[in-house]
Structures are given as structure tokens and as C-alpha cells.
Amino acid sequence: MNLSEIDPATFPPATPPGHLDRRGFLRLSALAGGGLALALYLRLPSDLLAAAPAAAAAGTPDGDFAPNLFVRITSAGEITILASNPEAGQGVKTALPMIIAEELDVAWTQVRVVQADLDPRLGRQVAGGSQATPTHYEPFRRLGATARFLLVAAAAAKWSVHASELSTPGDARVVHAASGRAASYGELAGAAALLPLPDEKTVPLKNPADFRVMGRRTGGVDNPAIVTGQPLFGIDTRRPGQLFATFVKCPVFGGKVRSANLDAVKALPGVKHACVIDAPGVSSGVAIVATTTWQAFKARDSLKVEWDEGRTAAESTAGFAAAAERAWADPGSGKILRNDGDFEAARAAAGANLVGARYTYPFLSHANLEPQNCTALFTPGALEVWAPTQAPQRGREAAAKALGLPPEAVTVRMTRMGGGFGRRLTNDFVAEAAAIARELPGVPVQLAWTRADDMQHDWYRPAGYHDLRAVLDSAGSLLGWSDHFVTFAAGYDTAEPSGVASLGPDEFPGRFLPHCLVRQTPLPNGIPMGPWRAPRASAQSFAHQSFLDELAVASGRDPVAFKLAVLGEPRAIPATGGKGPVYHTGRMAGVVRLAAEKSGWGTPLPKGSGRGLAFHFSHLGYAAIVVEVTVSPAGELTVDRVVVAADVGRQIINPSGAENQAEGSVVDGISSCLLQSITLDGGRVLQTNFGDMPLLRIAQSPKKIETHFLVTDNPPTGLGEPIIPPVPPALGNALFAATGKRIRSLPISAHDLSWS
Amino acid sequence: MPLTLNINGKSHDLGSIDPSTPLLWALRDHLGLVGTKYGCGQGLCGACTVHLNGQPSRSCILPVNALAGVKITTVEGLAKGGQLTALQQAWCDRDVAQCGYCQAGQLMSATALLARTPKPTDEDIDAAMSGNLCRCGTYTRIRQAIHTAAAQP
Ligand code: FES
Ligand code: FES
Numbered sequence A: 001m002n003l004s005e006i007d008p009a010t011f012p013p014a015t016p017p018g019h020l021d022r023r024g025f026l027r028l029s030a031l032a033g034g035g036l037a038l039a040l041y042l043r044l045p046s047d048l049l050a051a052a053p054a055a056a057a058a059g060t061p062d063g064d065f066a067p068n069l070f071v072r073i074t075s076a077g078e079i080t081i082l083a084s085n086p087e088a089g090q091g092v093k094t095a096l097p098m099i100i101a102e103e104l105d106v107a108w109t110q111v112r113v114v115q116a117d118l119d120p121r122l123g124r125q126v127a128g129g130s131q132a133t134p135t136h137y138e139p140f141r142r143l144g145a146t147a148r149f150l151l152v153a154a155a156a157a158k159w160s161v162h163a164s165e166l167s168t169p170g171d172a173r174v175v176h177a178a179s180g181r182a183a184s185y186g187e188l189a190g191a192a193a194l195l196p197l198p199d200e201k202t203v204p205l206k207n208p209a210d211f212r213v214m215g216r217r218t219g220g221v222d223n224p225a226i227v228t229g230q231p232l233f234g235i236d237t238r239r240p241g242q243l244f245a246t247f248v249k250c251p252v253f254g255g256k257v258r259s260a261n262l263d264a265v266k267a268l269p270g271v272k273h274a275c276v277i278d279a280p281g282v283s284s285g286v287a288i289v290a291t292t293t294w295q296a297f298k299a300r301d302s303l304k305v306e307w308d309e310g311r312t313a314a315e316s317t318a319g320f321a322a323a324a325e326r327a328w329a330d331p332g333s334g335k336i337l338r339n340d341g342d343f344e345a346a347r348a349a350a351g352a353n354l355v356g357a358r359y360t361y362p363f364l365s366h367a368n369l370e371p372q373n374c375t376a377l378f379t380p381g382a383l384e385v386w387a388p389t390q391a392p393q394r395g396r397e398a399a400a401k402a403l404g405l406p407p408e409a410v411t412v413r414m415t416r417m418g419g420g421f422g423r424r425l426t427n428d429f430v431a432e433a434a435a436i437a438r439e440l441p442g443v444p445v446q447l448a449w450t451r452a453d454d455m456q457h458d459w460y461r462p463a464g465y466h467d468l469r470a471v472l473d474s475a476g477s478l479l480g481w482s483d484h485f486v487t488f489a490a491g492y493d494t495a496e497p498s499g500v501a502s503l504g505p506d507e508f509p510g511r512f513l514p515h516c517l518v519r520q521t522p523l524p525n526g527i528p529m530g531p532w533r534a535p536r537a538s539a540q541s542f543a544h545q546s547f548l549d550e551l552a553v554a555s556g557r558d559p560v561a562f563k564l565a566v567l568g569e570p571r572a573i574p575a576t577g578g579k580g581p582v583y584h585t586g587r588m589a590g591v592v593r594l595a596a597e598k599s600g601w602g603t604p605l606p607k608g609s610g611r612g613l614a615f616h617f618s619h620l621g622y623a624a625i626v627v628e629v630t631v632s633p634a635g636e637l638t639v640d641r642v643v644v645a646a647d648v649g650r651q652i653i654n655p656s657g658a659e660n661q662a663e664g665s666v667v668d669g670i671s672s673c674l675l676q677s678i679t680l681d682g683g684r685v686l687q688t689n690f691g692d693m694p695l696l697r698i699a700q701s702p703k704k705i706e707t708h709f710l711v712t713d714n715p716p717t718g719l720g721e722p723i724i725p726p727v728p729p730a731l732g733n734a735l736f737a738a739t740g741k742r743i744r745s746l747p748i749s750a751h752d753l754s755w756s
Numbered sequence B: 001m002p003l004t005l006n007i008n009g010k011s012h013d014l015g016s017i018d019p020s021t022p023l024l025w026a027l028r029d030h031l032g033l034v035g036t037k038y039g040c041g042q043g044l045c046g047a048c049t050v051h052l053n054g055q056p057s058r059s060c061i062l063p064v065n066a067l068a069g070v071k072i073t074t075v076e077g078l079a080k081g082g083q084l085t086a087l088q089q090a091w092c093d094r095d096v097a098q099c100g101y102c103q104a105g106q107l108m109s110a111t112a113l114l115a116r117t118p119k120p121t122d123e124d125i126d127a128a129m130s131g132n133l134c135r136c137g138t139y140t141r142i143r144q145a146i147h148t149a150a151a152q153p
Helices: A053-057 A092-104 A132-159 A185-193 A223-227 A262-266 A293-302 A317-329 A343-348 A392-403 A428-437 A451-456 A537-555 A559-567 A585-599 A655-675 A727-739 B023-030 B086-093 B103-116 B122-129 B139-150
Strands: A025-027 A041-043 A065-068 A071-073 A079-083 A111-115 A173-176 A181-184 A243-249 A256-260 A271-277 A285-290 A305-308 A335-340 A353-361 A373-379 A382-387 A410-414 A445-448 A464-472 A478-488 A515-523 A609-618 A621-631 A637-647 A705-709 B004-007 B010-013 B049-052 B055-058 B071-073
Touching: A065 A132, A065 A185, A071 A132, A071 A185, A079 A092, A092 A111, A092 A132, A132 A173, A132 A181, A132 A185, A173 A185, A181 A185, A223 B086, A223 B103, A243 A271, A243 A293, A243 A428, A243 A451, A256 A271, A256 A285, A262 A271, A262 A285, A262 A293, A271 A293, A271 A428, A285 A293, A285 A428, A293 B023, A317 A353, A317 A464, A317 A478, A317 A515, A343 A464, A343 A478, A343 A515, A353 A537, A373 A392, A373 A428, A382 A392, A382 A428, A392 A410, A392 A428, A428 A445, A464 A537, A478 A537, A478 A559, A537 A559, A537 A609, A537 A655, A537 A727, A559 A585, A559 A609, A585 A609, A585 A621, A585 A637, A585 A705, A609 A727, A621 A727, A637 A655, A637 A727, A655 A705, A655 A727, A655 B139, B004 B023, B049 B103, B055 B103, B086 B103, B086 B139, B103 B122, B103 B139, B122 B139
Parallel strands: A079 A111, A243 A445, A382 A410, A478 A515, A637 A705, B004 B071
Antiparallel strands: A025 A041, A041 A065, A065 A071, A071 A079, A173 A181, A243 A285, A256 A305, A271 A285, A335 A515, A353 A464, A373 A382, A373 A445, A464 A478, A609 A621, A621 A637, B004 B010, B049 B055, B049 B071
């Protein structure tokens, strides 16, 4: 295509949100048939933008080369790559730009990475589901490759040679080896900016064997700012004239303000405003706005609220556990999710060995170290927020709904997050900040939650109750499996489980056994629940993989051999009804074998020490873990070593970041299953801070974590989640090996591990 | 009486600040030094760690009126003349941070450790760093980075 084909109907807005000045970008219709979600743009001089598009075609570009929204090269040779996704510590602000830099063929040190704001033209801007890599890997390669293609084309035109004679040595230059000529990308930027965009599907991609950026250990782009304490996080936002707010909600979920002593609070030092907030999608509560965070927090001590606690006040952890017992006792309870073969007949068959156990785990909080917060500036008809959110588009919608504004009236500035783990996929704090800022038009207001607010108003990982049974044949092979899973409904008036509390009919070992019966009973409730790192999998795998280990022991076989036998021959097992990913048993067996081998599985350990293995497939990744522990006779636990084996496809983009995710998943998995429990009484959470909801400390963390990636010829997939699900059961299995005690409920710290 | 604090070698006037204000909030909201982080407000997480005359302390539970005449160092005061300290450099080279929120506090505790114990063992590190929580689980890298910095001549 050529520039005269510019379609004026597809002009971008004149002032798109974002740090990069993108005025002067003209959208080309080159992508109409391209199939890529990411639109490509060609930059033209801003003075020509005002003119008719036809005139632009004849214009002279002003230097910067920006073939799409993600790449910009100035004539001075400055290379900027846009980081489009929210960064919560998963490393995406480094890894995704590395993909682009690779195909652009520049050295990583030549690149400056700039954080984007929410901008629908940038594609999926979500930190969740370990989706950034599988969603962006191929499209981002093409973004970089398109830019490189144009720079090479510009050099070819400049030297009147064929592009095939040119190469890029990986340092932001184009080289003509035959004549010894070379030109930097900066020198070529002006000419490249004039060229029509190629069909991104036809641009050549690098041979992975030639990768120079991907596959190298690369430090996070924000590391220097982090170690020097520069403002990066949402809570670091400071705007001129900013005030600070706290928001007091009913300790009972769903409770509402009846009355509050607002006048007394308004008279307190530093307090600028106090009011009851009542806005769509925002919890009822009292906002206190003050000159500093401390004054706002301190004013809470004098606040008296009379609450209407509502129906959830009757709910408690003990009540849910009792309801689970009742459901298990009722043969008609629940809905059958899977019924392969005839489990009842199998258990009644001659020689069958029936094993049964009940597994439970508590609610969990995300406990992001940076408490929820958001800074908002309301001006009539518009809102700007600085939000540490994993889902900025949902944040925009939540804020717009709270204020009755159209979503386009809300500008979302994306800040770094002090941890996500799924908590910040829910944007309650953004909606609250919006509703509070509306009270003070023209004044930026930062809402910060206290640690207790954060712990008591989370969207919790659901507790769960599994009644598991299995049948082994006389040779010790697993024939049948049943699970009656008691879980939580998505509210009071539905029999459907919450989306983060449901058991998938295909959950392992569903699809692997001749007899499999899976039943689910959701309990009605008013507890807020949300995704917690590897939702469903990170909880359920504790029950399933621990019980599988019990079966291995009951079979008399080595646990690894037993588990590999259940996985069976390498094959691709499609999801039931085609809904979901295919399970490649060979990939799973591969990581199980790798973890076993690297851990020295089978070699003897002293008394009181033991190894446990577990595996899980989630978020498109295959992971196996071996944990090695030592337990003193008095019951003191040391995690000596953890071996991680994972298969996430053919390319690890940033090995340093990938290993950091693995190491973090191991620590998170141990921390949560060893120490943590959110308990409810009277419809409220009892824990308030790290004293009663501990995080693992450095001295308790594994002495050694080794990560091994099994590279297989499969599309690259994400690492934020798939490694955590097998960690808790691997630890439980190791504890059994070390002490003979089987852990069937969490947290482990509630159990006596002593032995003699 | 106006309160003056010595922070990172400079004198800062806090005017008529409420004397019970914790140092954390004086730094963050009065002075705009936001590198020191709020994590728990109760001395439980270490995110707010600063140095008082070189000793690591939890700024979230330190009222400012107790700090007159004390030399306060925050994470912003570690690097001198744009030069990262050996620990800061090791933190970058070892790519310690995930979210990074705890790391200012980790660095302050680690800096105090090396000042006291230039060649710490793993046990020394675990003891000195046990008050600094990392939700992201970067502990193995924290140990490595401290050893790396300690090995610098
Ligand atoms: S904020 Fe001070 S120790 Fe947690
Ligand atoms: S790096 Fe996130 S809390 Fe430590």
C-alpha cells in the first residue's frame, strides 16, 4: 500500500493517553486484513496531521521512526519501546519489550522502556492468567520485525542495493557487507518513516538460533529505580495539592452505614472532609480525607459508625466446615460434574482396595505488600486515576460506573504494583477512590487502605473441602477416583459455584481413569472471593496431589513410578467438550522425570528427612516439584531444597525473570500452605495484620531452590502461575516421607510434626 | 515548637507537625521521600526500615518527636553522588526484585548488616533479615546479593 491509501476514518484520537506523545501518528489501513489485534501506526509530522490525509502522503517526515505504537527511534538514535502491560512483579515490563527488541535486532542496553497507560489501541493490558507471554509472543515479534524490515528497506533504498544483501548485526545498525557500508537506525529513521507499512505477516522473523536478547539473563528495567527508592508504585503518586484519604467499611461483608459521627471527625486535626460514600459498585462506608495519610488513619480512632451488618453476619469458618460435613453425609448433595465408568461398581469389585481421605484448606488473603490504594482527580465530567491495577480497563469501568460517567471520561495511569497475585484484578479500590475524589473536585486524593483494611476486605481465595476416595486394583494400579468437593457459591441466590471456587470436570485425574466420579456442592455465602495466583489450581492441587501420594503409598509402589503410570503413554488428551486446553501427558511426564532426576529421587536420606513430589498442569504450563525437608524429632521443619521442573515451551524470554517467578512461586506456595489461614466469625475476618496472618520469613524459606526448564517445541507460555500449584502437595508429601504424618488440612503450622 | 530532622545529611524543617506522627508518614507525606514504604504500620514487615545513627529501625512506629538530633538515613540516601552502593549494585545484578515494594527495607537492613558484619554467613543473613518480609519470595536472591556485595573488595 502507499500513503495515499490512508483512511481518515481511522485516525487515532488527537490526544491519546500515555507518556509517549503519540500525536502525529496516522493510522494506516494496512492492517485491515492483517488479523493482528495490535494496530500499526506510521508517524507523520504533526503539522501535516492537520492537513488533508492526501497532503500527508507528499510530506516530509520530521525524523522519528515509529512504525507502530510500541517502537520509536529518533534520528539521534534513541530507541524507545513501550511496556504496555501492568507490572506487578511478574517481570512483564522487561520481558515483553525484550521480545520486540529481539526482532528489532538491537542490543538491550540500547533500549529505553517506557510504561504505557491504559490505551485500548495497545491490545490486552491485563496482568492475569499468565497470559502475557502466550498472547503477545508472536505479535510482539512481528512488531519488532516490522520495524527492522523498514529500516533495512530504507538502507537498501539509500544505497541502491537489494535488501537481501543487507544484515543487522544486533547493535541498531544496518550493514552492507559487500561494500563495507553501515548506517545506524537513527540515521535511517527519517527515511524509514516514509515507507509504507508491510503486511506484518510477511516480514521475516529471526531464526531463534540467532536470538541475542531473548534467552539472556536480564535485570528488571526498574531495578535501579527500585534500589534507590524512586517513586514507582501507586502509593508513591504525588500530585500538586494532593490530599490523603482512608475509607472505613463495615467489618461484616456487605454491611451498610446507618449513621456516623461525621461532624466530630471533621473537627479533628488535618481532616478536610468526612462523608458517607454511597455509589454504584462501591461498598458502603465512611471516607475521611486529610492533609496526610497519618491524620486520616488517626481520625479513624475517633470515628463511630453504626452499621447495619446484614445477613452475612451469621457466617463463620466453623459454620462452613459443618455445612461441608452435612453435604458429605448427604448422598444426594451436589451436582455431578463427571461420571466415567462406574466408580461404585469398581469399589465393590473383588480384590479392590478402597482408600479414602478428606482434605480441607482455608480462605487465603493476597496480602500484597503494597496495600490497596489509588489516587484520583475528579473534575466535572472527567476523572483521572493513578492506579496500581492488574486490570486497568476494568478499573476504568468500575470508576465510570461509580460516578455515572462514560468509561471514555476516565483516564487510567498505570503504576507499578507492590504485588498482584490476582488481588488487583478486582478494582474496588479504584471505584472507592473515584467516589471519594468526586467529593472534592479539582483536588487529587490518594486513597490508601490500612493493612487491616487490606486483610479484612480482600477478595479471598476460597476455602475448600474434598471428600476423596479411590480404588486400587490388586496389582496396585489406580482404577477409580471420586471427589465430593464442597465449595462456595457465587452468592446467596445461586447454586452455581463462584468462578474462582469451581472444580473443573477435567481436573486431574479426570480423563485418566476408567472410573471417575466428581461431585460439587457450592455453599451459599456472602464472602467476597477472587482469583488468587493460579485460581482453583493452587488450592485444589493440594488435595488431589496429596491424595495421589497416599494412593502411591497404599499401592506399595514408588511414588514417582506410580504417578508416571497414572499419566501413562505420551498422548494429547483433549478437554471434555473441547472447552479448555489439551493435556499433553508426555510433557507432564517429562517434567516429573526431570524433577525426580535433578532431586536425586530414590537416593537415601537420613531419618527425619524426606522428599515429596507433586505435579500440575495449569495456565498452559507443566510443572513438577520435589521438596526435600528435614524435621527434627521435636517437629521443627527445615526446607532443605526445592527442585522445580517446568515446561513452558520453546523459549524462555528472560531466564532471570523466569527463575525469579519459579523461586517466588515456591516461597509463596510454602508460605501459604505452611502458615496462612483467613478465618471468619460473625461474617468478618479475624486476622488484621502480619502478626496473625504471617508471611514466610527468610530464615524459614528454602535453603536452596533450583529451577530447570524443559525446553520443548511448543508455543511459549507464562510463568506467573503454573509453578505454584504443585508446591503445597510436594511439601506435604515430603513431610509424610520424613515423619510418617500425612497433612490433610492447612495450614501445616496447625499440625504437630514431631516424631520419634 | 517547629521540628527539624536530619535526613540523608540534610536538615528538614517539619514545621508544626503533630509530634506523634510516625517518621514514615513525615517522610512520605510531609517531605515527599516516598522510597520508605508502608506495609503494616505495626513494626511487623520491615518495609519502612530506615537507619537511625546507622541502626535499622521501623519508621512506622517511631514518632518524630523522638528523633531530634538523630542522623536518619533513608533508601534515597544510600547512593552517594549517583554512585550505587555495592549492595544496590548487587541487587540490580542479581535481579533480586520482583514487585520491588519490600526492597528498600531489605536494602536498609542489609546495609546495616554489612556495616556490622562485613562477611556474613547465611545464618547471619537470616538473623539480620528476618524482620523484612517479602511477599514475592525473593529471599534466595537476597541471600545471594548480600554475599555478592560482601565479596567486593
Ligand atoms: S510498615 Fe513498618 S514494619 Fe511494616
Ligand atoms: S519484591 Fe515484592 S514484596 Fe519483596
